[in-house]
Amino acid sequence: MSRHRYQRILLKLSGEALMGDGQYGVDRGVIERIAREIKEVTDTGVQVAVVIGGGNIFRGMAKAADGMDRATADYMGMLATVMNSLALQDAVESLGLPTRVQSALHISEVAEPYIRRRAIRHLEKGRLVIFGGGTGNPFFTTDTAASLRAMEIGADIVLKGTKVDGVYTEDPVSNPQAMRYNRLSYNEVLERNLQVMDATAITLCRDNDMPITVFSINKPGALLRVVSGEDEGTLVHGETTSC
Numbered sequence: 001m002s003r004h005r006y007q008r009i010l011l012k013l014s015g016e017a018l019m020g021d022g023q024y025g026v027d028r029g030v031i032e033r034i035a036r037e038i039k040e041v042t043d044t045g046v047q048v049a050v051v052i053g054g055g056n057i058f059r060g061m062a063k064a065a066d067g068m069d070r071a072t073a074d075y076m077g078m079l080a081t082v083m084n085s086l087a088l089q090d091a092v093e094s095l096g097l098p099t100r101v102q103s104a105l106h107i108s109e110v111a112e113p114y115i116r117r118r119a120i121r122h123l124e125k126g127r128l129v130i131f132g133g134g135t136g137n138p139f140f141t142t143d144t145a146a147s148l149r150a151m152e153i154g155a156d157i158v159l160k161g162t163k164v165d166g167v168y169t170e171d172p173v174s175n176p177q178a179m180r181y182n183r184l185s186y187n188e189v190l191e192r193n194l195q196v197m198d199a200t201a202i203t204l205c206r207d208n209d210m211p212i213t214v215f216s217i218n219k220p221g222a223l224l225r226v227v228s229g230e231d232e233g234t235l236v237h238g239e240t241t242s243c
């Protein structure tokens, strides 16, 4: 029995966070560090499932704006998330942690199909499960896939590991004066139009009472601290007081 606060978590990893200092793709050093941090968490007995974004390789919306058919661009984005999933699987398995990639798109040569009960069984056996292919539907994002899978597998929380260390009053990348919240409600994120996570994902979590913590995956040790229930990042939950 784990002495940690959460027993089963859904970790959403930003694709862009995998780039390190590069302009695109996967930085080997970054993905190896993230793999080590994930293993530290599974070593404590916490069950971990992961959804990875694809922004380091392909973002459908941007290509649609360039004139490409949106649905086709979105399928390319979903395929990019499968590539990131395989890269993470490789890094994690090299540390000796058994891992399964389940894809929402059928690519049976490289990944299992997504089967909810099978995913849960893998987790119970202590395997890391990586969900590739997003939701399998265009016009969605991997944030929404993370919320959906978290609900399906009965996770205790969605942990969004990204480039910033929480939810801010505005995007801290464009406004360094922005202030970070410690906690705030789903409705406050929606009403204030805070863009750290898309509205569909927030709404799905709100309607199903699934808490979210946004934290920096670039900060060494932050993942284990969040999982241990320490004060790290921003908690988005059902109560209405922000601070």
Ligand SMILES: Nc1ncnc2c1ncn2[C@@H]1O[C@H](COP(=O)(O)OP(=O)(O)OP(=O)(O)O)[C@@H](O)[C@H]1O
Pocket: 013, 014, 015, 016, 017, 052, 053, 054, 055, 056, 141, 143, 161, 162, 163, 164, 166, 167, 168, 169, 170, 171, 172, 173, 194, 195, 196, 197
């Ligand atoms: N109010 C806000 N608070 C915090 N971050 C914000 C806010 N508004 C916008 N952001 C931006 O949202 C980004 C988080 O989204 P992220 O880059 O993880 O995107 P994603 O679509 O989930 O992942 P990917 O990189 O795979 O596409 C942060 O890097 C930050 O710049």
Ligand SMILES: O=c1ccn([C@@H]2O[C@H](COP(=O)(O)O)[C@@H](O)[C@H]2O)c(=O)[nH]1
Pocket: 015, 052, 053, 054, 055, 058, 059, 060, 061, 073, 074, 075, 076, 077, 078, 080, 081, 133, 134, 135, 136, 137, 138, 139, 140, 141, 142, 143, 145
């Ligand atoms: O369910 C989904 C998930 C993703 N997409 C497409 O993939 C890219 C990459 O995902 P990010 O969440 O932006 O990292 C996304 O922009 C979509 O184009 C999708 O269509 N459906």
